[in-house]
Amino acid sequence: MLKTQQKLIKKLSQMEDELDIFDYFIDKALAGGKPDIRKSEYQIRGCASGLWVKVERKEDKLVLTADSDSLLIKGIALSICEIYNGMTVKEAKATKITFLDGFDLAGELNESRRNGLSQISGIIMKL
Amino acid sequence: MMKNKWRNDFPFFAGNPGLVYFDNSATTQKPQIVIDTLCRFYTDENAPISRSAYTLSRKAEQKSETARQIVATFLGAKKGEIVFTKSATEAANIVAATYAARRLTSRHNIVVTALEHNSNFLPWRQICAGARAELRVVKITQEGCLDLEDLEQKIDDQTIIAAVTCASNFLGSKTEYERVAEICKQHRVSLVLDAAQLVAHQRIDVRHINCDFLFLSGHKMYAPAGIGVLYVKEEHLVEMNPLLVGGGIVSGQDFCFVENSAKFEAGTQDVAARLGLASAIQYLQQINENEVAEHEHNLCSYVHSGFQHVEKYGVKMLGNQVVELPIFSFICEKAHFFDIAALLNHFQIAVRSGSLCAQNAFSQMGIEGCVRISLGLYNTFDEVDIFFNALELSLRKLTAFS
Ligand SMILES: Cc1ncc(COP(=O)(O)O)c(C=O)c1O
Numbered sequence: 001m002l003k004t005q006q007k008l009i010k011k012l013s014q015m016e017d018e019l020d021i022f023d024y025f026i027d028k029a030l031a032g033g034k035p036d037i038r039k040s041e042y043q044i045r046g047c048a049s050g051l052w053v054k055v056e057r058k059e060d061k062l063v064l065t066a067d068s069d070s071l072l073i074k075g076i077a078l079s080i081c082e083i084y085n086g087m088t089v090k091e092a093k094a095t096k097i098t099f100l101d102g103f104d105l106a107g108e109l110n111e112s113r114r115n116g117l118s119q120i121s122g123i124i125m126k127l
Numbered sequence: 128m129m130k131n132k133w134r135n136d137f138p139f140f141a142g143n144p145g146l147v148y149f150d151n152s153a154t155t156q157k158p159q160i161v162i163d164t165l166c167r168f169y170t171d172e173n174a175p176i177s178r179s180a181y182t183l184s185r186k187a188e189q190k191s192e193t194a195r196q197i198v199a200t201f202l203g204a205k206k207g208e209i210v211f212t213k214s215a216t217e218a219a220n221i222v223a224a225t226y227a228a229r230r231l232t233s234r235h236n237i238v239v240t241a242l243e244h245n246s247n248f249l250p251w252r253q254i255c256a257g258a259r260a261e262l263r264v265v266k267i268t269q270e271g272c273l274d275l276e277d278l279e280q281k282i283d284d285q286t287i288i289a290a291v292t293c294a295s296n297f298l299g300s301k302t303e304y305e306r307v308a309e310i311c312k313q314h315r316v317s318l319v320l321d322a323a324q325l326v327a328h329q330r331i332d333v334r335h336i337n338c339d340f341l342f343l344s345g346h347k348m349y350a351p352a353g354i355g356v357l358y359v360k361e362e363h364l365v366e367m368n369p370l371l372v373g374g375g376i377v378s379g380q381d382f383c384f385v386e387n388s389a390k391f392e393a394g395t396q397d398v399a400a401r402l403g404l405a406s407a408i409q410y411l412q413q414i415n416e417n418e419v420a421e422h423e424h425n426l427c428s429y430v431h432s433g434f435q436h437v438e439k440y441g442v443k444m445l446g447n448q449v450v451e452l453p454i455f456s457f458i459c460e461k462a463h464f465f466d467i468a469a470l471l472n473h474f475q476i477a478v479r480s481g482s483l484c485a486q487n488a489f490s491q492m493g494i495e496g497c498v499r500i501s502l503g504l505y506n507t508f509d510e511v512d513i514f515f516n517a518l519e520l521s522l523r524k525l526t527a528f529s
Contacts, residue, residue, distance in 0.1 A: 019473060019524075022469070022470060022473065022524070023524070026466075026524065026525065050495075069465075069495075070463040070466050071463065071466050071525060072466050073465070113465070
């Protein structure tokens with residue numbers, strides 16, 4: 001069985017147009033609803049678009065939720081959350097988020113937003 | 128298709144077919160004659176301007192001084208009043224640190240406007256904090272113009288500096304800087320003008336305005352990056368000590384600063400960039416100024432009408448509806464500015480998004496960021512069409528479910 005991240009990488013690589021990738025993340029963001037996590041304790045500092053991430057543990061498994069003003073950032077953040085969700089902390093720490101490396105969102109994601117997104121992994125590493 | 132008299136002067140567009148470059152307020156592309164100047168300098172003419180005896184160095188020095196004269200004539204200043212800096216940012220910092228800070232005490236105040244780019248705000252904020260002096264920020268009106276009444280109220284006899292932009296970097300509105308200069312004169316306040324956005328579009332004459340300082344950045348007016356200009360009114364030159372000290376600014380054994388504007392230019396200077404700036408100015412002087420103004424004015428009207436078609440998506444232009452420079456910022460109630468800019472990038476349209484280094488104005492307007500398009504003389508009506516088509520597609524996508 002493919003792991004969540006591998007499935008995502010496969011799905012993204014099958015998309016012909018970068019616009020489809022945008023659509024994918026936008027749809028994901030819209031499906032993510034409006035979690036009640038826009039609080040300063042969950043806010044990721046240093047991301048140029050507002051980004052909030054809540055990390056919980058339920059029976060040793062991670063449960064992450066994310067929200068952002070930007071649909072694109074929210075979609076990507078939720079994808080990162082999905083990868084970690086259900087993992088133990090140990091498993092999560094051993095997981096590198098690589099799905100963004102595969103395709104060219106570099107133009108869209110400037111340094112501060114990349115940094116903001118990578119802080120989600122930073123939170124995991126500090127657990 | 129993309130007919131524009133000047134576009135072919137800029138090789139960038141041949142190298143980037145299909146790209147709509149609408150980020151000219153951040154930096155402009157360079158005409159071939161500027162690129163040729165840089166190439167020629169580094170191919171045949173490169174030498175330091177170190178007052179050396181050898182011919183090449185003397186030639187470089189002569190060319191550099193000719194460049195200074197060209198800048199001076201362009202601004203209506205005397206050659207000795209022109210300081211070459213790295214950028215507008217450096218120029219503002221020089222005035223703040225070497226002219227204003229010396230006079231500033233806790234009973235004084237400095238007046239800036241909410242329209243300022245951070246480069247003409249933070250240097251003043253910093254010295255005010257250091258001296259425990261008051262920093263007064265003049266409001267902008269609902270239309271996005273400078274509130275002159277508020278300015279008149281804020282300037283008083285304890286004001287030592289008014290730092291005012293000639294044109295907003297995100298609203299496209301000009302400030303009534305001539306009127307501002309009169310008000311400053313009445314109160315004997317030194318006026319610092321930021322002409323960084325204005326000069327790519329319009330001429331300005333420091334003598335006519337009677338300002339004390341004025342600065343600009345070359346890269347925003349078709350010149351290379353790394354070169355800026357600070358105009359210092361002659362009478363202030365003597366009392367100002369350099370911010371940076373180092374080679375080339377002292378004479379004799381007693382380390383006396385040289386008396387001209389070169390005292391602000393310590394260290395080995397970027398001669399190529401100076402020559403590039405002079406070439407860009409000559410380029411702007413050679414092409415027909417009125418034709419450019421007319422073209423940009425027509426582009427403005429065209430962009431304006433384009434925005435009416437996207438109002439249905441909740442797009443709202445910021446500021447004055449009578450835009451004076453081809454700079455437009457907008458927000459969309461239903462879509463985040465970053466998402467809009469990211470999608471526009473997908474359509475090969477280069478725009479700027481965020482708070483545009485103008486947090487003061489944004490907090491006054493109660494918004495976090497926007498999308499800005501800023502056009503230059505080489506942009507075309509076709510590009511405006513392409514932009515609005517792409518914007519509409521992007522907005523449809525982003526607002527489909529809202
Ligand atoms: C109005 C204004 N002033 C000053 C600056 C600073 O210019 P630079 O970054 O080249 O120093 C900018 C840059 O965007 C600007 O728009």
